Amino acid sequence: MPFLADFVAFRGLEIHLDSIRRPPINRLFWLIGGVKGQWDNNKTNLTALQKHVSFFDRDKDGVIYLEETYQGFRALGFGVAVSSAASVVINGFLSPITNNGSIPAIFLPVLVANIQKGIHGSDTGAYDTEGRFDSEMFEEIFQKHAHTNPNALTSDELNEMLKANQQPNDFQGRVASRSEWEALFSLAKDDNGLLQKDILRSFYDGSLFYKLEGKRKSLK
Template sequence: MMQLRQSALAHCFRVPVPADLARAMVAVDADHPNGTEGCDPRGMSVLQQHVAFFDRNGDGIVYPWETFKGMRAIGCGFITSLVLGFFINLVMSYPTQPISVHIKNIHKAKHGSDSETYDTEGRFDPSKFDAIFSKYGRTHLDALTKDEMNLMLKANHNIYDFLGWIAAIGEWHLLYSVAKDKDGLLQRETVRGVFDGSLFERLQDSKKSS
């Protein structure tokens, strides 16, 4: 009976049992049981990998000018990159280390009103990731429209968590602007790639080739 129940849960969430265990260093789903192919975790949590793309000199610290360069590398405009370079470091540097963002402490900067795909230690929770699409992907199995994304953001709001609301809305709308497909959809694989930072590398390579 227990095995049947676990099998049903695995089918529902589309990930291998146990689906509720957070993964420390890989962003897994049913199609990627070992995480992103060719992605070296380098001993970092998934959240740390997400941030490491912006550490342009690889010293474990992200300064505002590095955030600016990273934003430019994935296709953001000059003004947008300048504003985000200042704002992101201003908000995230305090809980990790004054002035700059220290990657080793990035889990301390996790905000509320999010999908909870990152847990409080910066690990990846595949069941929470799957819920993004099983709950809100109403027109496509493995993608979100802009309206569905906004519905998810509204549903994730924690009461009086104004900073969390702003951060979540800003993050997802930025992702949508740089990574939506030609049909205006945010694909599942695109979203998974942003969690472990592999999407940033793909966007950077695409921008260079164009």
């Protein structure tokens, strides 16, 4: 998730990303056995982190372009400015890390298959280094920080957790973690201002995103 609090200022990005389209050149790579041929179409084999980010892979081809990141944030209810800036920052950060050279870097593609390379520090550790879900680390979140309700986190408890997870000299990881968690809390807290354990679990495998998108569609 992005540095949401700062993105609203980037109003100049709205027009460009609202109308962006992925480059037609990617079809050439599919034909010559590029990324498409490397992507595992058997989604049961995906790691939790791959499932998490696959929500933003709107056409499910294994590559997330700026357009798709933008569409994903819009589907979750974020505004044009935030969604536009989030697309630039997220793809700008993850593309160089995950791209294996199959697609020109100028298009900022994020390869789902390599998404574990983008795991940052100062986080909960609920994803291991391969992007798999670590149930023990997940349970530890609530064992250490859920003081009010054993199966939920308040805003203050969330802040306590973020401070506890901070690693020395890891400014980027700290900012990324805080932005991700604050965005999640704003999206998924219940009417009592609590982030429920089952909701957080569904966040880690990405199923929460589809539920939130479906809920928004049903209200239209």
